Amino acid sequence: MKNRCVLMILVILAATIAGGCGSAASKTPYPVPYEEIESTREAILAEEATLAEEATLAENLTFTEDLTFADLAERQFGFSSGAGGWSEEFVIEKDGYFTGKYHDSDMGDTGEGYEEGTIYSSSYTGHFTDLNKINEYTYTMKLGDILYEKDADTVEMRDCVRYIYTESYCLGGTDIFTVYLPGTPLSELSEEIRMWIESYNQDESVLTMTVITDEVNGYGIYSHDRPAPLEDAQMTFDSCKSSYDYYSNKLTEASTTLEMVEYSGIMYEISDECLNYIWKLIRYNVDEDRYDTILAEQREWIAEKETKAKEVSSEYEGGSFAAVSYNDTLAQLTIERCEELIEYLKE
Secondary structure, three states: OHHHHHHHHHHHHHHHHHHOOOOOHHHOOOOOOHHHHHHHHHHHHHHHHHHHHHHHHHHHHOOOOOOOHHHHOOEEEEEOOOOOOOEEEEEEOOOOEEEEEEEEEEOOOOEOOEOOOEEEEEEEEEEEEEEEEOOOOEEEEEEEEEEEOOOOOOEEEEOOEEEEEOOOOOOOOOOEEEEEOOOOEHHHOOHHHHHHHOOOOOOOOEOOOOEEEEOOOOEEEEEEEOOOHHHHHHHHHHHHHHHHHHHHHHHHHOOOHHHHHHHHHHHHHHHHHHHHHHHHHHHHHOOHHHHHHHHHHHHHHHHHHHHHHHHHHHOOOOOOHHHHHHHHHHHHHHHHHHHHHHHHOOO
């Protein structure tokens, strides 16, 4: 119907030109060329096709039901400029609980005791609350709390590297965050926010992913599909095991008890962090009855682990090597337990 109207306009235009204003010259027929009419028709059809495609894309990307934290739990969120070595990632669970990490490094920032450079790091947990709908594409949620593993500005020296602990970059600036769903017109986002996410979005007119924003600071947090629980656990374990093996070799090569205490302590930290992450995956991805059974088993394992570590270290009667033995035993038992826990996600 729209195309017929356009063609009628062109015909009327042609008639008007042919009719003129009453002069002899204006009565000479001067029809609009067929090529011009056809070109206009093709342009209209192309515009209609583009609009239809965008409407279909927006429709396919729109949530049919109200957004929940369980929906957000299917995504992994990231914050990065795409330049430099820094990045931050976090995941949200179905009850609003979240965990995340920030990482940056400056290997050129060296000094006495940190000849290998400086690393900025932040590990945190917390809760989002009050997920409220604003319109079809927009929600807000509140940052209920955030707890850091290390206090901000804490400094540690480890393996010739200085570690400076910080707060979250993307979650530390406000208590209220806006969630934009796929299908949201990009025109509804500020230019500053679009800058943060443009390299991750797959369309020039609408969002193709869920985005969380800090409107106060103009931050845009992109997202992508979160790995399946088993895949997530295995990737986490493989990464942690690689670091664990590195420090295990350092422990073997260490020449002083002080170094041994340090390296064995790091091994335990790595294995314990791995276990906590895998445990979280179990907590949110097995049915309640099965979880209660695994939880009881886990509590027994924790008690046995502590007993075993104390028994082994007691052989050194409080000597300086007792701490090495204690840390090493805890680390070995914990990394082994990680592998056992992964098996529960295969069921």
